[in-house]
Amino acid sequence: MKLVWCPDTASKAYIDTVKSCEVFEESSVAELVSAMAGGWKPQLIVETWFHGGVITTSVGLAVASRHTCGRHVCVVPDEQAKLDYIEEMRKACDISPEVIVGEVEEVMRSLVGIDFLVVDCRRKDFARTLSLAQLSNRGAVLVCKNSTARSLNFRWRSVVDGGSRIVRSVNLPVGKGLEIAYVATGGISKGSSPGKATTRWVRHIDQLSGEEHVYRR
Template sequence: MKLVWSPETASKAYIQTVQSCRVFRESGVAELVSAMAAGWKAQLIVETWSEGGAMATSVGLAVARGHTGGRHVCVVPDERSRSEYAERMAEAGMRAEMAVGEAEEVMEGLAGGDFMVVDSTRDDFSRVLGLAKLSAKGAVLICKNVNSGVNGFGWRSVAEGASRRLVRSVFLPVGKGLDIAHVSAVGASAAKRWIKHIDQQSGEVHVIRR
């Protein structure tokens, strides 16, 4: 079983997020991640947030949850962040489910995540990714607030550490930068690639399967 894309659900979530996030006057990050989470029909959406953070992305993910019928859980570091997040989500008319504590504590109870959004401004963002117990059918991982000079985030190690493979990854110059990765289902074999090499001296073409 693998993730299946639904363009209709993605479109509905995108439009609703645009309407819901007008008050924030922020970039298109919220609309994009909302459409992606809804389009992939994510059943467990996990995000990280800390005190003073932007809310548009959270609202967008809450909108997506409404279209998928799944869960949207925000991981916050402490009670102060939990209180502020809950209050601001309520002001936006959204219901908030939260997990409070260090990554090692909270990620254990969030098994099966198939869509994650982490904030690179949090010191523990890479640890959260490394500790994530992803869905057996595959997952989409997003790191936001990344500039184009920072690359990788150990996407491949995150995938291989869970007996998966990195299907694809891409950096998008949306907002302050999004680094996105799609990891395969558990046990998925690595895709075979054909590599063409041309001998510069003889002109012979060698095709190698890797």
């Protein structure tokens, strides 16, 4: 099983996010991320919030989670950040995501099966968050927002464990920069040697639709 794109849900999430974020800054990022989350229909959406940052991405993800009936979790560093985040979300929309406080090493151990992850590059632990994420067996979409804030220069392979394969990645000049990757998982478990894998990924492009399919053999 793998993540499958659902255009109807993506459209609904996008439209509702436009309505919710039309008076906020950086609404374009929220609209894009919401449509992506809605389209992939993830069951576990996780994001990290930079204290004092704009709330629109969270609104977009909250809208998408409502359409997909998935779990939406926001990770914040301390209790004050939690209070501020909840207050900002209360002002922005009527959806309240789950908020978890703690260090990234501790929090990511408790979140298993992530299929949509959004990290803010203004947080010092963004790369660590990506590397510790326990991704879903269906695969996952990883998003780094505000990538130009740190003059981001990293390879996805350096922050994704050996049991995952980068199927596609893209850099978009939206907001303050978006780095996006679709990751296929399986075949190699964390901590194992890639050379001992018993399966391999095969890439196939449909000549009629142009769609790319990745499956395991």
